[in-house]
Amino acid sequence: MHLDFSFLTWDVLSAFVAKGLWFSIQLTLSAMVGGIVLGTVLALMRLSGKWWLEKPAAIYVDTLRSIPLVMVILWFFLLIPYLLGPLGAEKTALITFTLFEATYYSEIMRAGIQSVSKGQVFAGQALGMSYRQTMTLVVLPQAFRNMLPVLLTQTIVLFQDTSLVYAIGAYDLLKGFEVAGKNFNRPVETYLVAAAVYFVICFSLSMLVRRLQKKIAIIR
Amino acid sequence: MPSWDWQLYCTDMVTEEAAPKCFGAPGYETYLDAMVHAWGWTMTVSILGLLVALIVGSLIGILRTVPNKKVALFGETWTEVFRNIPLIVQLFLWYHVVPQIFPVLQGVPSSVLVVLAIGLFTSARIAEQVKAGILTLPKGQRYAGQALGLTLPQTYRHVLLPMAFRIVIPPLTSESMNIVKNSAVAFAVSIPDLAQFALQASEQSSFVQIFLPVTLLYFVSAFLINRIAKLIEAYVRVPGILGAK
Amino acid sequence: DTLKKIKDTGSVTMGVRESSGALSYTLGDGKYVGYHVEICQRVLADVQKQLGLAKLDIKYLPVTSQNRVPLVQNGTVDIECGSTTNNLTRQKDVAFAVTTYVEEVRIAVKANSGITSIAQLNGKTVATTTGTTSVQLLRKHERANGVDFKEVLGKDHADSFLLLESGRADAFVMDGQILAGNIAKSKAPADFKIVGEVLSVEPIAIMIRKDDPAFKKSVDDSIKALMKSGEIAKLYDKWFVQPIPPANTKVGLPATAATKDAWANPNDKPVEEYAKK
């Protein structure tokens, strides 16, 4: 097959792809931060031992996790305007990803909290700390640290998942390549370049995770 | 929101006429027919993909723990390549690019390519879990096997893998559920699965009326896999450990 | 009430497509152009004049086949300027302005394939795009005429065309302007041709919210004025006959008789009524 990459000039890349890349990064970062915060709350709810906190959190997490992300995106895109008024694809994507990724982060944080031994909780309480203090000063910092590599790995998945916002027409990295490819009718070439770009970004991140893992293994 | 029209599911998708039977009327393809048919495709792609993923993923995961640097490096590379490119991009490469490079693949039906793409993409994640499972076993287990004179393959077969697989059932369960969900990208290479049905049918009729049952079907399928995995988990539970928690 | 909303907020949201051929597409960087986009811009200028607004802020929101109807319904998009077929199902949820373009669904094939009509597609693989009316059309045709072909559905038009280009499909059934646009942009336009009978005629129109007669009247009046003055023919020529950005290719699709007829007798009839005659 004849491949022709010549059309992919800097001008084309900055016109079509830069905006998508920026949005993908923005989406990834804000969904990560929001997702971890909300996920931690959900995890704490599920571990609270109170059914009226556990059940809603469990239902929320289990439901969203059983539906393809594309479907979730489409549903939110349809429903959010009824709740919050028209927001546009980008903002909808931000909200959807935060709410959706929170379910994954919550499972990670839950495992993280459980990875902290019961003895640590006892030690905190034995020093006179309240439940809140034990959680915020003793358990959560350790849970977060232990799970840092897993949280980051999930973030790599999240970054790849941003490619699904095509379903609501938000303009992400993949979309940038696709649109460029379509307007120049070079889809094969642009997909190849897109694959390479995704690989470079995600691979660098996963190298970072590896180094973190080694570092944490030493501290522990 | 528009009112609910039950009749829709008994309507022929092509002619928009009511069919004599909602399901399986000859000469008609009602929305219900099409949806069930699409569900079949989703499940077929998912289960075959899962098989590929489990076999390849386990193999790669094992290779990554073997005390041979070259073999382990091969496993690492495999994992990194397949997990760092979005599935939809990989799918496209399998469908449009790979057959150009290897013309033998040109005649391969797209469903096979999809199964391969989803299977190999997921194999990287499963390899990751299997590796982690093997590594969480105390190092002493490997030593104990070898100290009894078992060869390395025997040690894996009889000592390490039985426990490692039990340990990784929960993460493998969620990967298996993921595969059902991820199969929703298969429509992009013209597999008539649930996602394609949803997109086409909702174009011809009402969004909510199509997406609600489709979402439910995805939910049920994932849940089904979850239950099966739970059964397996209970079946292989070892008295005295695991499951005790 | 859209007019009031536009007046109150001083802004309007235009639904556009990323790549609907020359009707509506993007140049990247948030710029959207095309035949329908330009018509909408003219219409909105008129609306601005009518409302006496000093400034009207037009927001462009790219939509897809899947979400365009819900988005117009729920108020996210005020006016959709893409490539939407006016049909009865959609009329239950939204309204359409007068038809600005009449699409003919045709068949694109490789020039050397020897295929010249739909009858020759028996036993062949036919591509079309998921979530379009062409899928239904094709199936209808298959059932009515007893032809038997394998259908493959691309994720979008570019994918479908790629199916044809790479030989995975023998034909691509789609709206004529999309076929023409894709052929024009391809590496070897001469390798493809559009053949055979017109499978269906579809009125393509600008989509607006249902039950908002005042807004519909403004939009319709504005478009009718373009038709009367002959301005619309110039716009058509600019996008479908002359070279267009970004690659300066020509779609090369002069206005059909059906399109000209729609300009001469402005109407918002759905596709079902076209099918009758």
Add this chain to the structure above:
Amino acid sequence: MIDIKNVSKWYGPFQVLTDCSTTIKKGEVVVVCGPSGSGKSTLIKTVNALEPIQAGDIVVDGTSLTDPKTNLPKLRSRVGMVFQHFELFPHLSVTENLTLAQVKVLGRNMTDAKARGLKMLERVGLTAHKDKFPGQLSGGQQQRVAIARALSMDPIVMLFDEPTSALDPEMVGEVLDVMVGLANEGMTMMCVTHEMGFARKVSNRVIFMDAGKIIEDCAKDEFFDNADARSPRAKDFLAKILQH
């Protein structure tokens, strides 16, 4: 000082503690021993209200643990506890481990907390390690930091749950030395341990538990030197543990 009155506790249907009663007076050192699973750890945890009890009552320094009005965190801050696996906070440096609860629970300011913490660290002979992290210390050192951490809170009583059983044999000595020092200074102590040498040297009383019940509760000399008066279960246990 500590009054354990007819305490019973269940885990679901399983009864871990059956009607346990004993009293520990100020300045007393009481050693608790017994076979694995007999409920020693559970008993000592209930004294701190780390495990709730279903029957009976425990009164620490005049405050009843079962009284719903009791401020448990406040009470716990006055009871020092040392665990089998040290339970230092691995994400904090030694100094931070020593000061955290002083600042957050007792409300001391940082300067005072540091001064107090370092004084206790000196007491266990680890001043040089004040900026290290727990993971960088040996087991014996970690346990000594854990004792210093408990002491920084100025406890009125110290509870120990098998403080040496997770240690390498060489490190047992250094921790026991610290404990002997504490006992000699008059600290009230309740200590689960199998170190009979320690029990012999410093304890006033020995409590022997089996299957959730307190079977023996007698003066040290009586326990060790009058073996014939002991219950068969205790005799058996002592024989096993002193054999090698």
Add this chain to the structure above:
Amino acid sequence: MIDIKNVSKWYGPFQVLTDCSTTIKKGEVVVVCGPSGSGKSTLIKTVNALEPIQAGDIVVDGTSLTDPKTNLPKLRSRVGMVFQHFELFPHLSVTENLTLAQVKVLGRNMTDAKARGLKMLERVGLTAHKDKFPGQLSGGQQQRVAIARALSMDPIVMLFDEPTSALDPEMVGEVLDVMVGLANEGMTMMCVTHEMGFARKVSNRVIFMDAGKIIEDCAKDEFFDNADARSPRAKDFLAKILQH
């Protein structure tokens, strides 16, 4: 029987074993002791070729471990090994644990393997538990099964790596009893342990290691009773370990 000749081993840049040499004759019981991290476990693992060595050689029953032609699995099957954490296979029942290697490695048929395994199980007094899983046994019981598993292979020598240090104090005795029995029957044994009572009772020789080197290698009586002739490091260690 076992000839360790100038063995050195590195983990990356870190030297774990430095020029270790000793010989263990048939029927001898040798105890290896020394501070934590001194390389005891590593040394005993190299005897089984579980850890490769970078310099020197080890000859077991006439077979050199460094010879590339040596069939390591075969050799290992003749050397029994018992670990600190038992390392029973948790997914197999006790009987399956005992028979697996007999069948897969020695090629015995199932009936013979079972007979042999159960005989060894009887020897350690656990016949009643033959159908349980390891997780259902106490630590002492698990370690005894581990010994039975090693014995089922009819080893010519047994290696022990701190077989009692992960056990509750009461269970130490039952495992040591089995080991004493083995020693008395004339089994060749190399045993890393801190149980000086055991060393005194049954060993022929004591090896003391520090920082990867063999510092003392002398007869038992010499080691324990002639303390003045010992190196300062060994004296210090003995003092710590015997103190309480």
